[in-house]
Amino acid sequence: MIKSSIERVARTRYVMPIIVTLAIAIIAITESTYQHSRTTLEQGVALSDARLEASRTLQSLTDAEAAARAYIASGHPDDLATYREAVADMQAVRQGVVKLVEVLDPGRTFSLSGLNEQLDAHVATLDEWVRAAAQGRKAQAQTQASAHQSRQRYAALRTEFETVLKRGEAIQKSTRVSLFDAMLINRLALHGLVVLAVLALALFMRQLRESDRREAQEHERLSAQVTLRTTALRNLAGHHVSAREDERSRVARELHDELGGLFTAMKLEIARLRRVTEVPDAALERIAGIEQRLNEGIAVKRRIIEHLRPSSLDQLGLIPALEMLCQNAAGGLGIPVHMQLSPVELTKDAELTAYRLVQESLTNVSKYAQARQVWVELAQTSPWVRVSVRDDGRGFDTETVPAGHHGLLGMRVRVESHAGKLDIISAPGLGTHVVAELPMRTVAPA
Known part of the structure; x- marks a missing residue:
């Protein structure tokens, strides 16, 4: 008492x-x-x-x-x-x-x-x-x-x-x-x-x-809220990424089905016109020009579809798709792109994330790096799959990324949506090294 x-x-x-x-x-x-x-x-x-x-x-x-x-x-x-x-x-x-x-x-x-x-x-x-x-x-x-x-x-x-x-x-x-x-x-x-x-x-x-005690309780409460909201934001970001990829796939399918059908019909019509004997030579020249423009349109369509949804990834797999991507980048950049690609075990969505990571990194190299060489690596060390893109360009200060440059943020969102980790190592004059770790695909027991 x-x-x-x-x-x-x-x-x-x-x-x-x-x-x-x-x-x-x-x-x-x-x-x-x-x-x-x-x-x-x-x-x-x-x-x-x-x-x-x-x-x-x-x-x-x-x-x-x-x-x-x-x-x-x-x-x-x-x-x-x-x-x-x-x-x-x-x-x-x-x-x-x-x-x-x-x-x-x-x-x-x-x-x-x-x-x-x-x-x-x-x-x-x-x-x-x-x-x-x-x-x-x-x-x-x-x-x-x-x-x-x-x-x-x-x-x-x-x-x-x-x-x-x-x-x-x-x-x-x-x-x-x-x-x-x-x-x-x-x-x-x-x-x-x-x-x-x-x-x-x-x-x-x-x-x-x-x-x-009150401060510890408040800290725990705020930490729990931060964790909860971070998880919610990560899930939301993952949902947005999935929704965007789904939308890209839908647009790619529609372009392939609808526009591809139109282009095919036009090619057939041109072929019929060529078989007509009464067509003047001047008209045949015009038909040849139209056919050339049509072929260019088909090539543009294929390039757009490939950008929206890489068909090589679905048809050939991750390593051949990355090889084609690196070869095209080397041709476009005019510099060697060294590849060291090993077989890995990833889910389909994680494979797409790895592909997009390399694609975005090579795009940044072409825009900003002024590099002389690029190295692309894909390796597996249980329980992680490591994706690495490194260049010897001019680099940048990772603490002062200019406003409006959302590519790095998009990479991080993609990787973290799969419970992975992304590190960007760079400094002015020392090049840039983008390293992502994605969890391996778990195989269900038989």
Whole structure:
């Protein structure tokens, strides 16, 4: 149930803005705790410095009193110099303590005024001792130094210093607790940020996988559509090729039957006219001219019929038909056409495709190639039959075929309609090589 709820939330469009907002909030908390921790540490360092300065003040006071007593006892100038150095050091350290306490305790929760007054009074007493000793009143100075009141004042000063130090310890303890709290908050914030980062990464990976899955499905769908439409177009192209060949066959038959019959009848009529004895010589000359034109028309008819539907292919087979085609092309081009033709096993439609491929290739050679030689090859390598036409002409760039040149496209459509493959290899100045592979005819088992 929890997992489904998380997934339902993850599918909403607000999840990423929420995560970003929470991340910004955690970063703000982390920065705040960092600043608080930094301030707390600075206060702790200041407090430690204040305690050290307070200890130094008390030590300087002790040194000053010891030096004053030594001077009273000996009257030596070095003891007097030591006393004055100790007093000066105590005054400097005391000013540092005051400044540190002001920084440490801006709220003025405790005051150093009482301590300062007692220090000033004690220093004044020490100065009075030293002054009396310096003026030769040594006995008076010794009496004052050994007085009970002096010892009480020094004890009170030590007590006041202890109070200040204890107060500093209390503040330091409070500061330490505050620092630990800040560190705990920072730790929790970091943990939360890590959890959010992991959650965001998981959601991102999930969305990425979902996007990849949708993209893969769309790719498969489009690939299936492309394959389906390519197959449909190939079938349609094959149907158009078959329909065109059927139409050519029909036109060739009609030309052979209808026009051939007319030409035959005309030949018979001319033969009858020649047997008539009363025909003048001038008429016979005209009849001879008509017969010559008739023979030319019959030759044109045969050439058209052969172009529409090669009768040699139906009557003699593929290899003799290709030999005749290549011989006629060699005569028309005036260049040698080398043939290497081996027996192959193809269906009737595939034989016609192979014939048309060679025919179209030789036509292109005559139009564009400016070749010196042509090679035509027919070979069988199971399960393919290879048809190849190669020339040594000027070639062309196969990527930039000019518009309106549909012969190569027609070749490809014919070959692919039989589930074959067509490769056209050419480059400027390197000739052209047209290679087609057609599937062999499958022989049904007996």
